[in-house]
Amino acid sequence: MILQDPQSWLPVPASTFAPSVDGVWILTWWLCVFFFVLIAGLLAYAVFKWRRRTPDQPAASNTTHNTTLEVVWTVIPLIIMMVLFAWGWKGGMDMTVAPADCLQYQVKGKQWEWQIWHPGSTSPVVRDMYVPVNTNVRVTTYSEDVLHSFYIPAFRCKRDVLPGRYQMVWFNATRLSERDPETGELMPYPILCAEYCGRNHSYMLGNVYVVTQEEYDQRPWEVIPDDPVEYGQMIWERQCVACHTLDGSKLVGPTFQGLWGKTENLEDGSTVLVDREYVAESIRMPEAKRVAGYAGNNMTAYPDMTDEQVDAICAFLESLK
Numbered sequence: 328m329i330l331q332d333p334q335s336w337l338p339v340p341a342s343t344f345a346p347s348v349d350g351v352w353i354l355t356w357w358l359c360v361f362f363f364v365l366i367a368g369l370l371a372y373a374v375f376k377w378r379r380r381t382p383d384q385p386a387a388s389n390t391t392h393n394t395t396l397e398v399v400w401t402v403i404p405l406i407i408m409m410v411l412f413a414w415g416w417k418g419g420m421d422m423t424v425a426p427a428d429c430l431q432y433q434v435k436g437k438q439w440e441w442q443i444w445h446p447g448s449t450s451p452v453v454r455d456m457y458v459p460v461n462t463n464v465r466v467t468t469y470s471e472d473v474l475h476s477f478y479i480p481a482f483r484c485k486r487d488v489l490p491g492r493y494q495m496v497w498f499n500a501t502r503l504s505e506r507d508p509e510t511g512e513l514m515p516y517p518i519l520c521a522e523y524c525g526r527n528h529s530y531m532l533g534n535v536y537v538v539t540q541e542e543y544d545q546r547p548w549e550v551i552p553d554d555p556v557e558y559g560q561m562i563w564e565r566q567c568v569a570c571h572t573l574d575g576s577k578l579v580g581p582t583f584q585g586l587w588g589k590t591e592n593l594e595d596g597s598t599v600l601v602d603r604e605y606v607a608e609s610i611r612m613p614e615a616k617r618v619a620g621y622a623g624n625n626m627t628a629y630p631d632m633t634d635e636q637v638d639a640i641c642a643f644l645e646s647l648k
């Protein structure tokens with residue numbers, strides 16, 4: 328969900344970049360409106376006022392140019408363009424050069440998910456990113472496969488994510504994530520992929536949660552639910568959601584709906600019962616037993632997935648029967 332700024336059509340402004348980006352956008356918009364009305368209006372007026380009234384009416388003049396007019400309509404747009412250019416250049420430079428005191432995040436884009444390493448974390452979180460409010464955050468991005476683009480509309484921040492090259496983006500989030508009045512859950516600002524990157528490009532989403540420094544210090548991205556089913560669902564949301572649906576539809580991999588306890592047909596013609604042993608193996612070594620019909624769809628291996636996490640995923644799968 329993208330919160331709308333009630334004052335404009337833009338997403339709610341939630342970073343220090345927003346006033347400048349929105350300012351130049353709104354100025355450009357009103358310039359377009361003004362000149363469209365002026366030019367199209369003058370044109371319509373002239374066409375009507377000086378139309379030929381009889382078939383043999385001679386031309387009223389043979390004017391070829393008007394130097395004053397031409398200078399005016401060249402110089403004024405030039406000045407406007409230079410203002411837009413200077414404003415855009417200043418904003419672009421501010422966004423390119425990160426301050427020295429940033430929190431350092433790393434983001435990897437891959438088809439079709441965002442993996443986020445929080446400061447001081449050795450393992451990534453898929454999709455969910457927590458940042459403290461009013462703090463400079465620097466994100467170093469790279470891609471495992473194709474071009475992606477890391478885009479947080481509410482922060483007005485976007486950078487192409489390239490394979491074989493580190494790209495940097497930074498921001499300072501100024502607006503705390505709100506809590507849903509009914510459930511009390513934090514409502515994230517969306518992270519989008521803004522570069523078409525293949526079939527499931529539109530599924531390549533993420534969430535940024537802007538929290539207070541106290542909440543941030545509790546490292547909410549590492550908090551694990553006590554209930555194994557909830558924990559399993561959290562792992563699914565963070566690691567599996569891009570490829571495995573819960574509604575029976577086929578994405579990159581088989582759906583999780585009705586998977587637990589099912590007998591799967593494998594690529595080599597044999598069958599396997601989907602139990603804890605098979606799930607654990609498929610998480611850690613996805614290529615060991617590949618289900619028929621998924622040739623060429625390579626799942627990321629998770630060799631570091633703990634027994635506790637595997638148990639949680641199994642509990643979650645069981646709950647979906």
Ligand code: CUA
Nearest residue numbers: 475520522524
């Ligand atoms: Cu990644 Cu589009």
